[in-house]
Amino acid sequence: MSAAPILQVRNLRAAFRTHHFGVRRDVPAVDDISFDVRANEIYGLAGESSSGKTTLIKTIAGVIKPPLELVGGSARFAFLPDCESLAQASPAAVAAIRWSKLAYIMQGSMNVLNPVRRIGKTFEDFALRHIGSAGDFQQRVEAHLQRVRLEPSVLRSYPHELSGGMRQRVTIALATICAPDFIIADEPTTALDVIVQKDVLAMMRDIQGAMGASILFVTHDMGVHAALTDRLGIMYAGRLVEEAPTDVIFRGALHPYTRHLIASLPRIGDRSERKSLTGVPPNLANAPPGCRFHPRCPLAVDICRVQAPAMTELATQHRVACHVVTGEAA
Ligand SMILES: Nc1ncnc2c1ncn2[C@@H]1O[C@H](COP(=O)(O)OP(=O)(O)OP(=O)(O)O)[C@@H](O)[C@H]1O
Ligand code: SF4
Ligand SMILES: [Mg+2]
Secondary structure, eight states: OOOOEEEEEEEEEEEEEEEETTEEEEEEEEEEEEEEEETTOEEEEEOSTTSSHHHHHHHHHTOOOTTEEEEEEEEEETTSTTOSBGGGSOHHHHHHHBTTTEEEEOTTGGGOSOTTSOHHHHHHHHHTTTSSOHHHHHHHHHHHHHHTTOOGGGGGSOGGGSOHHHHHHHHHHHHHTTOOSEEEEESTTTTSOHHHHHHHHHHHHHHHHHHTOEEEEEOSOHHHHHHHOSEEEEEETTEEEEEEEHHHHHHHOOSHHHHHHHHTSOOTTOOSOOOOOSSOOOOGGGOOSSSTTGGGOTTOOGGGGTSOOOOEEEETTEEEOOHHHHTTTO
């Protein structure tokens, strides 16, 4: 695997800026996040609901609309080296790379296929302008559908005639038909049952292998990350708290929150009760000071309540943000 990053995220910050009766309120949903995605890898982003996963990838993909605002930092793609972030790029620059270099499969996208358009027409609307003549186009679409294990007859169907698994394959086929270098996929398998989910994941791996793309794969489901991703970043309340190769996270997570996520995974044959964390993730409009995990953390000490821990590299490719784990609290 090449070590060259195709995406470099540095100190990225974004917030939902709202006004209530003239008082400005910031929800810091992406707070000082830095990580790289390398060429040809599948990088996973995990974390509970509302931890900021979707907001982070929207910021990276430049899909920023009020009340969301970019606050600072950069998210630079290797195919657009002069552009600090797509959020600041011109609409023409973004249009030039969207789908041909960067594909974004949004959360819930399989439900937004145009209900009154046959799938074949949607492919034309979407990709004809990127891909040669109409003759080549038909051939290329059919070959690509085969890659995602769909029959060409699907092109004559309306979305409601397809199962959830087939619709998700269609959205993945749409996103990948132009062979992008980088694919962002937000919870693409969450609405599918387990068997179909496994199938779609295997298909994404195949497609990534065949096209040599990198994938930034977002899901709260740690089982999916175990099956698919090469490296994993764990988010909590808008911050990245741990990052390591996926097998390292599953064998030896260091952050108390990651350890909880892994300990709460069901295991075949093990009927013992899973220990749950007390409390709920914070409301980001009123996030706790210091380490945002401190109100729920079994290891919390005084410094945790006042100072945010920095991401620190404790071993090769293993970063963690925790005062106790890094020894700063000693
Ligand atoms: N339009 C909005 N205005 C204000 N706050 C928002 C808005 N949309 C999202 N948020 C807040 O931003 C935070 C991050 O939400 P986000 O959707 O990015 O989380 P997520 O990790 O993708 O969750 P899920 O797993 O449920 O998809 C949450 O606290 C959410 O309440
Ligand atoms: S910094 Fe403190 S509160 Fe945060 S995870 Fe580490 S021990 Fe827990
Ligand atoms: Mg989300």
